[in-house]
Amino acid sequence: MTDVRIKSPNLDEIFEKWKQRAVRSDKKKMEKQFGTKGAIFSLDAISAAEYVKDIKKEIAIYFAIKKTVGEVKTKTEEKSVLPPKVARETFYSFKGKAKINKDDWKGDDMVPLYETLKTIPCKNCNGKGYVENKCKTCKGTGKIEEQLQVLTGEEQKKEVKPFSYSCGVCFGTGSHKEQCRDCGGYKNLYKYQILPVPFKTVVTGIPVLHSSAQTKYEKEIERDLHQMIEEVEGIRFNDFKELESKSEASLGYWNKNIKKTISTAGSDYKSYSKDKEAQITTQIYLFPMIQMFCETKKGAKFEIYSLGSANKFMIYSNF
Ligand SMILES: [Zn+2]
Ligand SMILES: [Zn+2]
Numbered sequence: 001m002t003d004v005r006i007k008s009p010n011l012d013e014i015f016e017k018w019k020q021r022a023v024r025s026d027k028k029k030m031e032k033q034f035g036t037k038g039a040i041f042s043l044d045a046i047s048a049a050e051y052v053k054d055i056k057k058e059i060a061i062y063f064a065i066k067k068t069v070g071e072v073k074t075k076t077e078e079k080s081v082l083p084p085k086v087a088r089e090t091f092y093s094f095k096g097k098a099k100i101n102k103d104d105w106k107g108d109d110m111v112p113l114y115e116t117l118k119t120i121p122c123k124n125c126n127g128k129g130y131v132e133n134k135c136k137t138c139k140g141t142g143k144i145e146e147q148l149q150v151l152t153g154e155e156q157k158k159e160v161k162p163f164s165y166s167c168g169v170c171f172g173t174g175s176h177k178e179q180c181r182d183c184g185g186y187k188n189l190y191k192y193q194i195l196p197v198p199f200k201t202v203v204t205g206i207p208v209l210h211s212s213a214q215t216k217y218e219k220e221i222e223r224d225l226h227q228m229i230e231e232v233e234g235i236r237f238n239d240f241k242e243l244e245s246k247s248e249a250s251l252g253y254w255n256k257n258i259k260k261t262i263s264t265a266g267s268d269y270k271s272y273s274k275d276k277e278a279q280i281t282t283q284i285y286l287f288p289m290i291q292m293f294c295e296t297k298k299g300a301k302f303e304i305y306s307l308g309s310a311n312k313f314m315i316y317s318n319f
Pocket of ligand 2: 135136137138139140141142143167168169170171172173174175
């Protein structure tokens with residue numbers, strides 16, 4: 001923490017840094033956009049005064065957190081399948097308390113667990129594998145009832161005698177066995193669960209950036225700051241109250257967006273403080289951010305951003 005006002009880099013310093021970098025990465029493009037026909041191309045002739053059309057003074061707020069990332073918290077999935085499908089499945093088993101290192105794990109985060117495999121007798125057929133239907137030919141009796149004509153004696157007196165025989169369709173059982181549609185005749189279904197792999201909890205560092213300038217570089221800046229926070233100078237605060245009360249005086253400029261950004265970053269910081277799995281690992285950094293709107297000789301528009309103080313700053317550009 002400091003009460004000293006932080007000095008933003010001036011336009012010429014930012015522009016100079018950008019020029020040097022741009023010519024290193026694409027000299028031809030620079031010549032095309034800033035060169036004069038017939039004259040030898042020189043960087044000295046390209047000045048901020050000529051090409052910077054507008055500037056905005058903004059801010060960026062940065063802090064880093066550590067977050068404990070544990071098991072994959074996805075819903076458990078239960079499968080109910082026929083035995084041939086079980087035979088084709090690959091099961092996993094994690095016995096004991098040893099946790100799995102996520103970086104070394106080859107496979108899905110959710111896997112079928114062998115220990116959860118259960119046999120469930122089919123409800124439709126009561127575990128028989130078939131259902132019985134009444135035989136239509138014998139109406140379920142197993143017998144075919146017929147009558148015999150018997151002519152008796154010399155007079156050939158007509159008599160009717162009962163005659164029954166076993167049903168040829170159901171073999172006398174009165175019913176047909178049909179394969180159960182639910183279990184396909186296998187009698188049982190199998191249930192098992194697809195569960196998260198018990199990964200070791202890992203602690204990861206996460207950068208958090210809030211910026212009052214509308215840029216496309218938030219992710220890039222966030223990553224850069226996470227890696228080289230010492231390369232950029234900002235004002236450091238221990239809490240947001242302090243930042244809120246001192247930032248205007250420290251920066252020497254102020255606008256509505258800055259006020260809004262500080263308030264949003266503050267609530268973000270607060271929610272991380274309350275998060276049991278998160279831990280804030282750095283102080284809160286407030287960086288001056290200069291946004292320069294430029295136009296080349298050829299009329300191409302581009303922007304340059306600086307982040308940090310006059311002593312130490314980084315630049316970003318869409319040129
Ligand atoms: Zn069945
Ligand atoms: Zn029958």
